[in-house]
């Protein structure tokens with residue numbers, strides 16, 4: 450199944466993320482992704498849901514260039530990832546991709562400011578302290594710049610991770626269960642920041658989640674079952690998303706296409 454959507458403003462644009470017939474096999478027996486095709490417009494927020502083992506993390510890892518598909522094509526903003534050398538792939542990831550993990554992945558010996566500056570330093574750039582301060586202020590942590598991760602709450606650490614992921618102004622921000630280790634208040638704050646990155650800065654966000662409430666922050670939810678895209682919801686609230694998930698895990702196949710009110714016009718399918 451090819452899953453596509455129009456750009457939020459209705460204009461036809463090059464997708465920020467495009468997978469064409471991506472298959473990822475592990476050994477002979479496991480097909481984690483099975484010929485997945487999708488196109489995510491720039492400036493969109495997509496959530497990926499599905500039962501455990503359905504291939505969500507594999508999809509994210511392949512789309513972000515952290516894993517290589519067995520076959521198929523992955524493009525970020527038009528650049529083909531498959532076939533790039535490790536070095537070119539690393540450079541592309543540093544320049545164009547941000548990643549937020551469930552477990553924050555901050556370096557414990559560095560301050561919040563140093564953690565946020567790290568991606569730019571790894572790219573050989575020397576970030577100005579003003580830019581780092583601004584990134585921390587954006588996530589509400591201007592006064593915590595000199596604190597180390599161990600001195601911050603989980604929610605604060607994840608907000609540092611969001612600032613770190615956004616400081617390079619990436620084309621695409623991938624989140625693998627970014628709220629999975631947080632309480633609901635801290636999780637909402639992180640989701641608000643992701644939403645703001647899309648709405649204010651035009652970033653593209655792709656987030657794996659098990660939580661229907663988290664998924665409801667997205668413009669669109671893609672559902673995976675057995676390594677295949679198995680429908681989507683656009684502009685749906687948490688209840689509707691939860692009902693859809695319940696149908697999937699119960700083996701039912703609810704109507705895949707759904708949308709709500711004013712969002713309809715922005716969800717027209719495009720050729721992939």
Ligand SMILES: Nc1ncnc2c1ncn2[C@@H]1O[C@H](COP(=O)(O)OP(=O)(O)OP(=O)(O)O)[C@@H](O)[C@H]1O
Pocket residue numbers: 475479480481499500501502503504505506507508
């Ligand atoms: N390195 C690996 N070696 C072998 N099989 C793997 C490997 N990584 C993932 N798999 C298998 O691929 C399938 C998809 O895994 P994946 O982690 O992408 O699923 P998921 O939907 O993210 O699951 P969960 O919600 O439980 O995190 C599973 O059957 C898993 O066991």
